């Protein structure tokens with residue numbers, strides 16, 4: 001092998017090729033209904049786009065302050081507080097290129113080789129990659145449909161070792177859509193204090209909750225601000241994925257080191273997007289409520305369809321995903337997703353892409369209008385019925 005073909009040891013090229021394979025198959029098909037990616041189909045609200053356009057016209061084409069525009073950081077601090085979160089000053093907040101950058105900054109700044117990071121399984125896969133790049137070790141805690149996929153303090157306590165350094169909470173969860181009950185968050189926080197652990201609390205879906213669910217911001221709990229990094233962003237609640245703007249908030253002591261890494265990686269988040277984010281936070285919030293209601297309608301439609309198909313799931317009360325168990329079809333979730341794409345022209349991803357400990361679940365992103373969700377459900381029902389009939393014939 002030539003010397004140039006060698007990768008750094010920290011790079012592991014996995015068989016995550018399933019996603020690529022599915023996207024390739026979809027490219028060759030007509031009228032595929034995309035319920036795969038977590039990218040809202042709704043448009044960024046007009047007043048936010050306008051603020052971005054205005055900012056560009058006014059010369060927002062330069063680097064900003066590395067931590068982010070001061071007026072944006074102040075607006076973020078106000079918004080965190082207004083939504084029941086911790087008390088932050090603007091030097092405890094760093095604006096990043098999407099929440100995605102925040103998670104890599106957190107791991108690179110806070111994780112040493114062999115430090116253990118406790119993570120729910122399934123969970124948002126980029127956290128695994130961030131830990132890997134920091135040469136830490138992910139300790140996966142399996143969560144189960146029968147418990148509503150909740151990560152419990154009891155399960156976390158069982159995996160603690162002297163090397164445990166951090167707990168990652170994704171609340172509401174991607175991919176399961178579950179909100180961790182506030183009482184459980186309190187127990188997890190107490191565990192973090194007892195064992196002197198850092199908590200990452202990814203609350204990017206916190207404003208998209210249903211059935212009166214409530215997300216308890218970790219940093220607002222007693223003794224938690226000093227050990228919590230809250231990660232959040234604008235992509236989901238304001239349909240701003242392409243703007244690439246998010247943030248983290250934490251205690252000054254940790255933020256100082258994280259800000260250095262952020263500067264090295266990105267210098268600053270895009271200036272135009274910071275202006276748009278400022279308009280998002282300070283402008284009318286009715287678009288967030290309208291989006292929440294829209295996702296809720298889609299969720300209700302999909303849950304009813306799954307009930308009719310006889311596929312089980314834990315009723316999601318946050319984000320915009322339903323995590324459904326397809327094992328009764330006789331296929332693994334990975335094979336099911338391929339079959340559904342090829343035969344039903346519906347794209348969804350198997351839980352294995354989210355570090356699930358089993359290959360039984362598919363993540364259904366509710367990111368198409370209700371009539372398309374209904375059509376996707378019809379196509380899925382037909383594929384499921386075919387598979388179940390085949391299974392019966394085989395076992396007869």
Ligand SMILES: Cc1ncc(COP(=O)(O)O)c(C=O)c1O
Pocket residue numbers: 038097098099100101124170173174202204232233234235241244245246
């Ligand atoms: C839990 C979670 N955190 C962070 C992100 C990344 O968001 P952003 O677009 O702000 O980088 C995602 C994207 O799907 C996510 O699901």
